Amino acid sequence: MPDFKFSGSNHYTSPLPIYDKQSITNANSNDQRPPRPNIALSKDRKRRLFPLVKHPHDSGSHDSNAPVEFTTRARDEIKKTLFLKEYGSQHSTRKISNTIDNKSLYSSDSSLFSLSHSQMTDGSSILTQEKSVNIPYVSQAPLIPLVTEIALEHAVPSDFSDMYTRSTLLTNRMLPNGRPEFTVRNLIDWTLNDTRSLLIINELRPEWGNKLPKIIGSVLRGSKYRFQLLPLYCSDEFLIESLVSSDIYLEANLDHEFRLRSATYIVKTARERHELMAGGVKEIFMSLQKFEWRNIIENFLLNLAVEAQCRYDFKHNCSEYKKWKMQQQGISIHETPQKIYLSPSEKDMLWQQCQSFVYGRLNLDWKPDALNDI
Structure with missing residues (x-):
């Protein structure tokens, strides 16, 4: 290390002695x-x-x-x-x-x-x-470049072992990616929105610098992907709001009231199950385990997926039912079907038929709702 040097004037003075x-x-x-x-x-x-x-x-x-x-x-x-x-x-x-x-x-x-x-x-x-x-020189540690963008294939988790209970992993057929078989559903836009649900994370990574990076390289053209932070320890209200404001089934245009009602019911059910596991202990904020946390997200995903599928099927079935009524009345099918109106009872019947068919296809033991309940 070089000596410390001073630069000054050329003025010199003969030193005088100091007497001890x-x-x-x-x-x-x-x-x-x-x-x-x-x-x-x-x-x-x-x-x-x-x-x-x-x-x-x-x-x-x-x-x-x-x-x-x-x-x-x-x-x-x-x-x-x-x-x-x-x-x-x-x-x-x-x-x-x-x-x-x-x-x-x-x-x-x-x-x-x-x-x-x-x-x-x-x-x-x-x-x-x-x-x-x-005087010692204190060297600074080299700064680690922060990750501000990340490709979609690297953003999605690769290990799912902590997202499901041991019994779930042992009693269900596993897919090549390490997830249970029931995580693949034959529902409208399922893959897109299942991927979005996997981008909901419980903690930040150190290399992100306390900020969520942007996801680039979308697999599907025009699709929107983003990270969303949902900690394991938070209030029920935050859980509900995070689910409602997520991008899950964004394109289905499901009304806010339905999303809020679904999220509220799912979080309430999760709290009851959590308190049962804790021996009846009531917590202000639930300290969720990873598999409980993932179960809340997947239940919300499934509820919205089923609803989106039923509404899609209902719209299609209403159009087909109108065409059938036109034929019954001798009206040409080339005319606009909107001239034929369906009664509330007919709509309710078609809605329950759509729900029953979707539930049966997915092996869900859900009961159909009346149309005015949605």
């Missing part, structure tokens, strides 16, 4: 040896550094045995360079012993005290009276 109190001869002493100057030398010992100055506070007294010329000169130099600052009571007996080159001390542009904090932490060394003090 202990070496000065007392009036009553027989030792007449001259006092020994206490002068620090540079590393190459070819030039003298500025003599060390003892602050009057160090001795505990304002009396000094040094020559008046030196005392006055030292005081002026201290004022020029701000070498000494105000010290608290805890520093009143501490000696200031930094020896600094005359050149640097006389420079007002590059003195030690004009350097910024960042300049003082580059591993440079500063000479002191006793030894060289190395």
Whole structure:
């Protein structure tokens, strides 16, 4: 590590000696040896550094045995360079012993005290009276590039072992991707929306930098994919709102009231099951296990998928039923079927037929609803 260098003026002053109190001869002493100057030398010992100055506070007294010329000169130099600052009571007996080159001390542009904090932490060394003090260099760890975009194939989880109970994994046929067979349903737009449900995550990844990345490279043209954060520990209201505001079956245009009613029912049922597993303990916020959390999402997905399929089938069956009525009344089928109206009872019958057919095809033990209940 290179030495810390100062650049200053070309003004030099011959150093004056500093007299150590202990070496000065007392009036009553027989030792007449001259006092020994206490002068620090540079590393190459070819030039003298500025003599060390003892602050009057160090001795505990304002009396000094040094020559008046030196005392006055030292005081002026201290004022020029701000070498000494105000010290608290805890520093009143501490000696200031930094020896600094005359050149640097006389420079007002590059003195030690004009350097910024960042300049003082580059591993440079500063000479002191006793030894060289190395200021350590604190290296910063290399920054890990943040992931702001991620391809869809990498965004979808590859391990599903914690999303299902052990008994579910043992009693169901498993697909090649490691999920149970019932996660594939013969319903409208199922694959698209099942993928969206897998993009609901319970925690952020470290490389994302506390922000959800954008998903790129959609498999289906025009499809919308995005991450959504739904923690394992949150309020029932947050669970419900997260489900309602998700992109699951976005294109089906299911009304907000239906989505809200479905999410509310599913979360309520999940809470009852969770409290039963916990021995009746009631929690303000449920501490969901991963398989409970995934079950809530999949139930919401299935409810919306069945509803979307039934509404699609209902619209198609109403159109076909109108054509049949036109034939019964002798009206040409080339005319607009909208001229034939269906009664509420006919619509209710068609709706229940659609539900019964879809439920039966999926082996669901659900009971059909009346049309005015949807």
